[in-house]
Amino acid sequence: MKLNVTVNDEKKIFEIDIKDSLMDVLRKNGYTSVKHGCETGECGACTVVLNGNTVNTCIYPAIKAEDASIITCEGLEKNGKLSTLQEKFIQMGAIQCGYCTPGMLLSAYALLLKNPKPSLDDVKDAISGNFCRCTGYKKPIDAIMAAASEMGGVKK
């Protein structure tokens, strides 16, 4: 069967099986920033932004995504230039092995879409569903706060 979706502002038609998860479909079609982690919706490595909200694609039936607009980590970069969030993650050393990074970036991206001036607690809540097993939450949080401050401003 066919799935009509918009991925990173491009209209796409994917051939899918009714039992596929959205993660499988995206990865098969080249969006490999969507990481295959726990497969049970706990770790957040497979996070994408779907119609403005983050979802765990490993437990999201692809078929439910008909007509949806999806943003993956590939879509954060514009015209060969990394987004402020990505730049801050690099500058502040918020990446170790990198497996959780795309999901964390997208959780942060979705937060800043809705809440350009987040508090520290807002940031912590936003990435609470993105597990980092290299022991690093401090630097991602700092990087997100720094990006927010550069893009809009941070609540005291």
Place this chain on the structure above:
Amino acid sequence: MQYIRELKKYHLAHNPEDAVRMISQEPGSILIAGGTELIVSKRYTNSMTNLVDITRAGLSYIKKEKKSIKIGSTSTISEIQHNPTIMDFANSVLTKAAQKFVSVQIRNVATIGGNIASGWPSSDLMPVLMVLNAKFHALGKDKKEFLADSFVISKGKTLLGSNEMLTEIEIPVPAPEQKIGFSFLKFGRTETDIAVVNGACALELDEKQHVKSVRLALGSVSDKVIRCAEVENELTGKALSAEIIKAACEHVSKSIDPKSDVRASAKYRGTIAKVLAARLITEAYNNAGGKL
């Protein structure tokens, strides 16, 4: 989908009647809303061949009427969490429960109706809906109504028939003159983990600041979310003190039947349940205008 290997069809229902017709006519049909359990839960089996998706059936709404708040069954946990009407209601208990509902990614997809109909003993919403005296509206052959208190029979089993669906959650709004306070607490290993024990309390005071009525519900300590009738009876009519609350909460053990699992031992759950109950009662009492 490891538990549903024979899936053949997917229907998107455009209204509740449409959904009920589909599940009653086609054998092997099941309802899904957020579908967060579809890929991971053993409750789904190979005999299920058709999915009927109700997320676009017009049941995503939250509205306040004079005597009640009405929540459409496919409203997501995030929609509830960020809704200003819910935030302004009953000391924000429902907002607090929604905030503690695992991670943002799940809250964006999971629905209140799905959480209720799953009948999990660890539901964070269920204790709150029970102390708020909520009613669940359902549609099958006819319209039906269930009380939150008696809806779940045991873990995963509810009064909802196989050809019925939840349509609306109705929460009565207390009269403005009522001195009533609410509380919600969750104790887990981490912020996003399933509760070791969770619970909610509603407590009303009379003109003498004595307990007029109290409702206490605890989750994750039995095969369903339970009310603690013994504790409630012990407190009714009394002027409260920290000692009286503590003594009453000893009766928590009469209502609960905790089990050991990967998150906590039965004994630990039993101990935590008493502490959590006392905190819930104290917070609800203070929110009702008491001072402790």
